[in-house]
Amino acid sequence: MADLKTDIRYIKGIGEQRAKALNKLGIATLRDLISYYPRGYEDRTLSRPIKDLILGENACVRAMVATDPTAHRIGGGRTLVKCRAVDEGGSLDLVFFNQEYRKNSLHKGETYIFYGKVEGNLLRRQMINPLIEKEGQQQITGRIMPLYPLTAGVSQLILSRAVRQGLDACRDLLEDVLPDRVRQQHALCFVNYAYENIHFPASPEALEIARRRMVFQELFELTCGLHLLRSARKDVPGPTCRRLDLSAFYEKLPFTLTNAQQRAIADAVGDMCSGRPMNRLCQGDVGSGKTMVAAACAWFASQNGWQTALMAPTEILARQHHQTLAPLFARFGLSCALLTGSTKAAERRAILSDLKCGAIDLCIGTHALLTEDVAYAKLGLVITDEQHRFGVNQRAALGQKAEHPHMLVLSATPIPRTLALIIYGDLDVSIINELPPGRQKIDTFAVDESYRQRINAFIRKQVDEGRQVFIVCPLVGDGEEVPDERKAVTAYAEKLQKEVFPDLRIAVLHGKMKPKDKEAVMADFAAGQSDILVSTTVIEVGVDVPNANTMVVENAERFGLSQLHQLRGRVGRGSAKSYCILMSDNQSEETKQRLKVLTKTNDGFKISEEDLRLRGPGDFFGSRQHGLPAMKIADLSCDMRLLDEAQTAAKQLLAADPALAQAEHAPLRRRIDELFELNAEAMN
Secondary structure (H helix, E strand, O other), X not given: OOOOOOEHHHOOOOOHXXXXXXXXXXXXXXXHHHOOOOOEEEEOOOEOOHHHOOOOOEEEEEEEEOOOXXXXXXXXXXXXXXXXXXXXXXXXXXXXXXXXXXXXXXXXXXXXXXXXXXXXXXXOEEEEOOEEEEOOOOOOOXXXXXXXXXXXXXXXXXXXXXXXXXXXXXXXXXXXXXXXXXHHHOOOOOHHHHHHHHHOOOOHHHHHHHHHHHHHXXXXXXXXXXXXXXXXXXXXXXXXXXXXXXXXXXXXXXXXXXXXXXXXXXXXXXXXXXXXOOEEEEEEOOOXXXXXXXXXXXXXXXXXXXXXXXXXXXXXXXXXXXXXXXXXXXXXXXXXXXXXOOOOHHHHHHHHHXXXXXXXXXXXXXXXXXXXXXXXXXXXXXEEEOHHHOOHHHHHHHHOOOOOOEEEEEEOOOOOHHHHHHHOOOOEEEEEOOOOOOOOOEEEEEXXXXXXXXXXXXXXXXXXXXXXXXXXXXXXOOOOOOOOOOOEHHHHHHXXXXXXOOOOOEEEEOOOOOHHHHHXXXXXXXXXXXOEEEEOHHHOOOOOOOOEEEEEEOOHHHOOXXXXXXXXXOOOOOOOOEEEEEEOOOOOHHHHHHHHHHHHXXXXXXXXXXXXXXXXXXXXXXXXXXXXXXXXXXXXXXXXXXXXXXXXXXXXXXXXXXXXXXXXXXXXXXXXXXXXXXXXXXXX
């Protein structure tokens, strides 16, 4: 008897080789199989007369083979089979490359259904290698056909047939995890109908009804799961902190914090005094002052007798944090250390000793903070900067240096709040939506290659006035093939030095360089020893050079809006007027529309909303290990309204049954436990 965990080899026609191929797609059980949703659909329901076929479009045609197929040998050992099909209003040439068997499988006088792309011209239409089925025996024509992501050894037909068998085998085993009340309130179909019409839609309307149900369920399960994660966190005691007057911290600062910074600090301090571990994301635009929020939390932890560890993704960023925070902490009589991979052995031993005996209040570092020999006397707060640069396991490894420490995550990547709640899982969210006084507005221009001479003249003018310039390229170009239209760092820097700015000091920076070399290049640029830095996006995070006031991004169409906004944030940090120039020769309307967004606003949150609308959530998720079940069918670029609906429904249900302990909610609780458990295993 099949169940949802039955191995896919149960399916007829799935042997070892195909099972292995399906495993590569993440399909191992019947549940995996029926939950492997199509990425799109082709409507093959409408059969058109030949005379109505539109060149360049895919179409179904019901036609009779009018001539005997003929086979020919052509160059390269290939074969060519030709014949003609007709209906009442016209004729269609059929051409098959390397399908010699068609000579014997197509019979003159018989009627078939042909599906393919219409080519040729208005007088003589043709199809090349069309799909063919006999009338009345259709499986891949005459219906809306799902299009699945594939791998070698698995075709659309094989996968579709397997899904058909899988659905037939487990139709009666499908448990409806949505409570009846929720399903009825939101006009959702039953689960059996949804699965059937996701894979084998009876009509476009049936497909939409099915998809709405499955998207709602996916987002509903995720929302409930996040609630249960937060609830579990409440059951664990966190490092004890008593409430203190924060004015003692604020009064010693050389500047006044914004209201948004103070709100974020109040959120964090409230968490740290709650008796449970803080798990908070502090999200703010470039230059919004997240470091001061981290400093306030570290100060607050030290006043309560706890040590703090701050982990940055790069040594450059860790060093900058130390340069900012060490003098500040000295004002309070607190100690601050820097621990990175390049820390010398003797200095490292001293730092480790001071950490272990509690002499260091704040330790700032990179992945070096994760090594086994790093031990703390009383670690109470863990801060990770640019969390999307770390995997879940790295964050957890730092957290394991103590028993349930408070966790604060900083991110300068503005993300729409609803999306942040999904990407960052069980983290509470604080948003800093103000910039400190004095931050420069950056004038942004999107131009094409016709402006090149003017841009070069502008760069020279800035350097002559004592300023520095970033030029960002999409590729390294060191030993790799680079298409002509894409600027590559190494080759482009060389060209600029030889042909454009022979008298200026041009430096090169990219991710393939050794860490020490990268550090040296950045240190020299920050010290004003180079005029132009030609770089990849390695400078996207944590590079602070107040004297740099111009950012030029080559092939700007190759970057997401949020990434371009991050790059733009590398300038505007000093007193000089700052500029960002986006170079692109791409003439598509979509590209022009995207880049225009950046010229109109410096608000990272507005930009992230637009990025989400234009490109979908991929830029935000990327390959980052966010530690949550993957969304298989929901598309946050167009399902945000349904997300709001699902979140509202979940909150109403959880208000009545916070632990989903009632018998009617048992299927939902089982499904959530299964989803989050499976994902936790995949992350380890």
